[in-house]
Amino acid sequence: MNCFECNRSAEIKKYKAYLYEGISLDNVHLFNVEVMHCADCKSETLILPRPAKLHLAIGVAVVLQPARLSGADAKFLRRNAGFSLKDWAKRIGIADATYSKLENSHRPVSPQNDRLIRVNYLNALKQKHSEDFHLAKYLEIALSVNTENTKDFAIAVNAEKPEADAKYLPYNSPLLAKPEVSVVEAKTLPIEPLAKVRIACGYSLMIPAFNQELALPEENYNVSDNFTFAA
Numbered sequence: 001m002n003c004f005e006c007n008r009s010a011e012i013k014k015y016k017a018y019l020y021e022g023i024s025l026d027n028v029h030l031f032n033v034e035v036m037h038c039a040d041c042k043s044e045t046l047i048l049p050r051p052a053k054l055h056l057a058i059g060v061a062v063v064l065q066p067a068r069l070s071g072a073d074a075k076f077l078r079r080n081a082g083f084s085l086k087d088w089a090k091r092i093g094i095a096d097a098t099y100s101k102l103e104n105s106h107r108p109v110s111p112q113n114d115r116l117i118r119v120n121y122l123n124a125l126k127q128k129h130s131e132d133f134h135l136a137k138y139l140e141i142a143l144s145v146n147t148e149n150t151k152d153f154a155i156a157v158n159a160e161k162p163e164a165d166a167k168y169l170p171y172n173s174p175l176l177a178k179p180e181v182s183v184v185e186a187k188t189l190p191i192e193p194l195a196k197v198r199i200a201c202g203y204s205l206m207i208p209a210f211n212q213e214l215a216l217p218e219e220n221y222n223v224s225d226n227f228t229f230a231a
């Protein structure tokens with residue numbers, strides 16, 4: 001398979017665990033993920049066949065986490081649910097400017113706001129994924145979280161099977177080391193059509209097609225010019 005950046009031949013490696021730097025959170029690790037490495041231009045490209053499902057799984061792990069939400073968590077949940085700051089703040093009943101400070105950690109998330117954000121997010125997901133979304137179960141967990149707990153864990157989501165429950169792991173867990181499992185033989189990706197989304201931090205994602213549910217912040221990506229979206 002050829003590198004998306006320079007079109008020279010590139011190698012795909014599969015990792016047991018890989019820090020997912022394409023999003024605003026700094027503690028999300030992906031398990032069983034394929035990464036394209038180009039020896040020529042040194043680019044690394046995560047290959048995510050089901051990014052919408054994956055981001056939903058990350059959102060659920062964040063909203064159910066056994067500790068107070070951080071500003072970055074609040075921001076991720078809002079964007080993952082596909083809301084502008086203005087609309088989201090309005091639903092929660094906080095002035096936009098105040099909510100913006102909260103998201104940017106210039107103001108702590110209070111226990112009350114923590115609850116409001118969780119309920120609002122779960123409700124938004126219920127509307128989007130009505131059929132198989134277990135709102136009652138998730139609300140039960142989210143509302144029983146002790147928000148006095150400090151967040152001192154990483155979140156691990158299985159990229160191959162995002163619907164499986166995510167894990168909360170201590171940062172020093174050996175499961176989060178970055179052991180290379182194998183070099184996967186160059187192949188054509190089993191998904192068509194593909195869109196290429198470039199993330200500001202230098203990573204790229206391969207996604208099956210443009211998908212609103214991915215809900216990545218607009219300012220953080222641009223779709224390559226040479227791609228035509230398919231329905």
Ligand SMILES: [Zn+2]
Nearest residue numbers: 003006038041
């Ligand atoms: Zn390259």
